[in-house]
Amino acid sequence: MAGELQLVIDGEARSVQSGCTAWDLPERQEHALAVWVDGQVLDLKRALPQSGTVQWLTFNDFSGRQVFRHSSAHLLAQAVKRLWPEAKLGTGPALDDGFYYDVALAEPLQEGDLARIEREMKKIVGENLPIERVELSRTEALTLFDQRAETFKRQIIEGIPHDAVISAYRQGDFIDLCSGPHLAATGLIQAIKLTSVSGAYWRGNEVNPMMTRIYGTSFPSEDELTQHLVHIEDAKQRDHRKLGPSLDLFSFREDAPGFAFWHPKGNQLYRTLEEFSRRLQHDRGYQEVATPWIYRVGLWERSGHWDHYRDDMFLIERDSEVLGVKPMNCPGHALLFKGATRSYRDLPMRLAEYSPLSRFERSGTLHGLMRVRGFHQDDAHLFVSQDQISQEMFGVLDLVDVMYRAFGLTHEVVFSTRPDNYMGDLALWNQAEANLEEILRDRGLKYQINPKDGAFYGPKLDIAAIDSLGRRWQLATIQLDFQLPEKFDLHYVDADGEFKRPVMIHRAIMGSLERFLGILVEHYAGAFPLWLAPVQCVIIPITDQQISYAQEIQRKLSRYGIRSEVDDRSQKMGYKIREAQLAKVPRMLVVGGRDQTNHTVSVRTRDQGDIGAKPWPDYLHQLIEEAEMPLA
RNA sequence: GCUCACGUAGCUCAGUAGGUAGAGCACGUCCUUGGUAAGGACGAGGUCACCGGUUCAAAUCCGGUCGUGAGCUCCA
Numbered sequence A: 001m002a003g004e005l006q007l008v009i010d011g012e013a014r015s016v017q018s019g020c021t022a023w024d025l026p027e028r029q030e031h032a033l034a035v036w037v038d039g040q041v042l043d044l045k046r047a048l049p050q051s052g053t054v055q056w057l058t059f060n061d062f063s064g065r066q067v068f069r070h071s072s073a074h075l076l077a078q079a080v081k082r083l084w085p086e087a088k089l090g091t092g093p094a095l096d097d098g099f100y101y102d103v104a105l106a107e108p109l110q111e112g113d114l115a116r117i118e119r120e121m122k123k124i125v126g127e128n129l130p131i132e133r134v135e136l137s138r139t140e141a142l143t144l145f146d147q148r149a150e151t152f153k154r155q156i157i158e159g160i161p162h163d164a165v166i167s168a169y170r171q172g173d174f175i176d177l178c179s180g181p182h183l184a185a186t187g188l189i190q191a192i193k194l195t196s197v198s199g200a201y202w203r204g205n206e207v208n209p210m211m212t213r214i215y216g217t218s219f220p221s222e223d224e225l226t227q228h229l230v231h232i233e234d235a236k237q238r239d240h241r242k243l244g245p246s247l248d249l250f251s252f253r254e255d256a257p258g259f260a261f262w263h264p265k266g267n268q269l270y271r272t273l274e275e276f277s278r279r280l281q282h283d284r285g286y287q288e289v290a291t292p293w294i295y296r297v298g299l300w301e302r303s304g305h306w307d308h309y310r311d312d313m314f315l316i317e318r319d320s321e322v323l324g325v326k327p328m329n330c331p332g333h334a335l336l337f338k339g340a341t342r343s344y345r346d347l348p349m350r351l352a353e354y355s356p357l358s359r360f361e362r363s364g365t366l367h368g369l370m371r372v373r374g375f376h377q378d379d380a381h382l383f384v385s386q387d388q389i390s391q392e393m394f395g396v397l398d399l400v401d402v403m404y405r406a407f408g409l410t411h412e413v414v415f416s417t418r419p420d421n422y423m424g425d426l427a428l429w430n431q432a433e434a435n436l437e438e439i440l441r442d443r444g445l446k447y448q449i450n451p452k453d454g455a456f457y458g459p460k461l462d463i464a465a466i467d468s469l470g471r472r473w474q475l476a477t478i479q480l481d482f483q484l485p486e487k488f489d490l491h492y493v494d495a496d497g498e499f500k501r502p503v504m505i506h507r508a509i510m511g512s513l514e515r516f517l518g519i520l521v522e523h524y525a526g527a528f529p530l531w532l533a534p535v536q537c538v539i540i541p542i543t544d545q546q547i548s549y550a551q552e553i554q555r556k557l558s559r560y561g562i563r564s565e566v567d568d569r570s571q572k573m574g575y576k577i578r579e580a581q582l583a584k585v586p587r588m589l590v591v592g593g594r595d596q597t598n599h600t601v602s603v604r605t606r607d608q609g610d611i612g613a614k615p616w617p618d619y620l621h622q623l624i625e626e627a628e629m630p631l632a
Numbered sequence B: 001g002c003u004c005a006c007g008u009a010g011c012u013c014a015g016u017a018g019g020u021a022g023a024g025c026a027c028g029u030c031c032u033u034g035g036u037a038a039g040g041a042c043g044a045g046g047u048c049a050c051c052g053g054u055u056c057a058a059a060u061c062c063g064g065u066c067g068u069g070a071g072c073u074c075c076a
Helices: A062-083 A113-127 A138-147 A151-159 A222-238 A240-246 A264-283 A297-303 A305-312 A330-338 A386-406 A426-442 A483-487 A513-523 A544-559 A573-582 A593-598 A618-626
Strands: A004-009 A012-017 A034-037 A040-042 A052-057 A098-104 A131-136 A166-171 A174-177 A191-201 A210-219 A294-296 A315-318 A321-325 A349-353 A356-358 A374-384 A410-416 A447-450 A460-466 A472-481 A503-512 A537-541 A564-566 A587-591 A600-605 A609-615
Touching: A034 A062, A052 A062, A062 A098, A062 A113, A062 A166, A062 A174, A062 A191, A062 A210, A113 A191, A113 A210, A131 A138, A138 A151, A138 A166, A138 A174, A151 A174, A191 A222, A210 A222, A222 A240, A240 A513, A264 A349, A264 A374, A264 A386, A264 A503, A264 A513, A294 A297, A297 A305, A297 A321, A297 A330, A297 A483, A330 A349, A330 A374, A330 A483, A330 A503, A374 A386, A374 A513, A386 A410, A386 A426, A386 A460, A386 A472, A386 A503, A410 A426, A472 A483, A472 A513, A483 A503, A503 A513, A537 A544, A537 A573, A544 A564, A544 A587, A544 A593, A544 A618, A573 A587, A587 A593, A593 A600, A593 A609, A609 A618
Parallel strands: A004 A052, A410 A447, A537 A564, A537 A587
Antiparallel strands: A004 A012, A034 A040, A034 A052, A098 A210, A131 A166, A166 A174, A191 A210, A294 A321, A315 A321, A349 A374, A356 A374, A374 A503, A410 A460, A460 A472, A472 A503, A587 A600, A600 A609
């Protein structure tokens, strides 16, 4: 069949001359950026390599978008080279919503340089340079990039396997080592925005030189770019670092980097979350404990933290001995378990704790509430016999489900299996992994397997929650541990009178409460559901005449556990409503002369506005019902 | 920790060529008592992150420290 290819296009079979490109086909879609032929994404102007089904890739397809962004990265590199011919190129991939290119420059970029680069890029777009693919031998490739003094490119070429095709893409005077595919010409990239600059190690390795990473995004049209920038702006408005202080929930100060100040409202929110967790766990047989937060170094040596975690701990030296502030609760719980002779009748023993934990996170990694040095977990350790593992894991997964559903978060499970450097008995590992998988299947949970990513002491399930913006957050972790019971020589007396070794299950559902709260702030954009809201009701007297009536209402609300405030400032009602609305308070109870006479409250909800006068205290009972914790 | 950027009142920001600081909101006092998203007047508030240097003079120029941001790295 030499000389002919059999294609299926738009469901219709036809044959074409070999050497034919997708560009040549009369069926070519106007907005096609690249072409898909049986699993391979190709340049439009590259000769079709094989027979197969043809699909057009546009900006609306993930792969099409990747091609578009990748070509944008080349465009960026070309502009940089025009402005700084001595710049050395690293790599420049496409991202989910943009692209970047790493370059090594003699001088750091100045303010205004981004705009300069952007202008140069637009110029190249205007030139509408054709983008051509070139295939090179290894020697040709090395010679070409050596001539251009592209030392990083040489390193890349040296790493390419000997049987692989080496290709480069040329646009005008610019050429870049690249496997492609790319757009047909630079003119397609109509809208460009360079967004930020940062440092990045060459090949992501700390020992390598630091390069300048230039981020940008691009679209086929200005409208799409504008829309994208608006979305980014929306996300910024939800940023918990912005919303938190403006809703008077928490703040950070230079005096304590990595530790939050919880304001009265934020603390209330925090306590509500903790109480929610406490009630769910209490119903499931958990017992809350409080264990020491500073231990002598010997404990950390025994637990293995000293070897693996010392650099991340706050250490104190007093009376010529070293003390460590706890980064985790597990050793404390192990000691507590060990404090008495335990019977099989005590198992499963579920110890929960919310006390403070500290980790000396590297300064550059701190990030609002998401990454702090002082935090609290909804932590628990389950001491179980081997035949209780399944049932307990099942229980924990059930709790995850209830907890996340309460916040409208969906979740996904990642199952991490035995790593190469595992410790302990292989048979036990196999059994545990089989158990876990069975449980996941029984619950009908969708899960991904992360081979060899378990902890060295046992396999684990990590759970990622998906928030209202579709972002994934790794929150819960459930880990089977065979090692700590060994290290602490834990045992219980079994029914047969023999000492047996328990298994520990480490688990946290919300994970760090600080982080969880940060995520909730962004998930709800600060508009918390009634049961969570720190202030559930603001009572707004219209004139001073109604202040005592308002206070009477507040006392009643308070007695039934509804958190409320009376806004008795001498301001107009509209002003108070505006402030309550901006503070995202779920309910406003307006009380004027009419209400006082008729014994009503005029209700305004945060989401629906004015819903009219309601008889009091009927509305109190409605509120009590609506404000219940979603425990079921 | 590393690279780059940034750091002016509680918050958002202005501050032209180096000549001892300004607005809006918030806050306080007074006036106003108004039925569903901003009533008015007056007032208080800053060692311009901190330390040092250059200069007759530094918020402004230079160096260092701390913090924050975007990333990198790390993340039992």
